[in-house]
Amino acid sequence: MDVRPPASPTGVRPYNTFLLVTLALCSLAGAWFMRISLAVHDAPVGFLDVVASGAHPNGIAIKKSYTGLKPLDDGLAMLVTAFLPGTAGWNEAFYWQQVHFLSQFTAMVAIMNVEACREKNRGRWIKYTAVWALLYQNIGGAIVVCIWWFLFHRISGQNSYFLSGRTVPVQYARLILPATLVLYLGPTIAMFWPGQSISQIQNFVALWQFAPIFVNIPLWLAAPYVSSAPASGAAKTADLPHLKVLYYVLFFVSMVSQGVVVFNVVASEEPGVELWRVFVPSSAHWLTSMDMGLLYIFQWDWIIIAIMHVLPGIIAVFDIQRFVPDIDTDNDRLLKGVYIVVALVALGGPGASLAAIWGFREEQLAVIEERAEKAEVKKGN
DSSP: OOOOOOOOTTOBOTTHHHHHHHHHHHHHHHHIIIIIHHHHHTOSTTHHHHHHHTBOTTSOBOOOOSSSOHHHHHHHHHHHHHHHHHHTTSSHHHHHHHHHHHHHHHHHHHHHHHHHHSGGGTTSGGGOHHHHHHHHHHTOHHHHHHHHHHHHHHHTOBGGGGSSOOOOOHHHHHHHHHHHIIIIIHHHHHHHOTTOOHHHHHHHHHHHTTHHHHTTHHHHHHGGGSOSSOOOGGGGGTTHHHHHHHHHHHHHHHHHHHHHHHHHHHHOOSTTOOHHHHHSOOTTTTTTOHHHHHHHHHHHHHHHHHHHHHHHHHHHHHHHHHHOGGGOOOTTHHHHHHHHHHHHHHHHHHHHHHHHHHHHHHHHHHHHHHHHHHHHHHHHO
16 A cells, blocks of 8 residues: 655646657657658559549549539548548448547547636637647548647646646536537438438538537537636536536447447458458558558558547546545556556447546546645635
């Protein structure tokens, strides 16, 4: 048993520089796999030729009109072409990889907005999640999401960050869940819904490109009704019931997503549809065809973004253990936290892990703030 005093209010997170370097390296890895290596190897094979020809290798026409704005439609046509071999089910391994990736990402979309809405993050760069969504949808999640978490851990590196400003104004806390389910998860499910025409699938894929941005619309509408003054009294914890439900639902969505994907992959009789082919990039196959090259890109995108679910979860547990040392007095408490995060990933995927850990973190942040306030009162007396 090892009972230590809580972290000093004037201290910093141990090894935070090492953490920031790791996050930066993850972003650079994303740049390599999402951008640089593609230019080096002219991959995916034949992709630009397919887009220019106006038809997929199987003869299906590429839809080129969505909004009536040619520059925007040209970009959407290219993105939809990259998604379609998976969403249309032409490559079953690609289909299930996308289902897992994009449904699990629901938790990330919601939790980024939770952090953006906290009182302590007002005016900080991580607040502008619509801008971040625009960037990661166009540049690559594996690049941009890592940068967002880099900034998050940079500003939260000071221990003083944890002592106040946890509250999410209740106007926002009520909206994050329905906004995420309707405006992000809804379009995600629509992309993969069976029985649609190719034209309908292409429309939903084009719509989905804006989904992480649309999630912000209800929050923008609520903004004029949110006080700029810090919450006090009962208002400081009025958001907790709403956020608790949010984390439970995100955990459930991720659990269902993981279960559906694993079951269908294992049950598939299609040659080449195996768990490792769905999730593990193959350097032996990615240059053999356009769809295999696209799958390779999506796999690396998801691997690096999955790390951005797991690593922040481990750091969150570590932070709570520093500030609330009486929560676990075992000598191996840090390793225990790692085991819990890994077990949650195995159980429900990276999204479930992040949702569960953030729910735990939310409750403990409220405890940390309450203890900090009592300490200030005692000091004043």
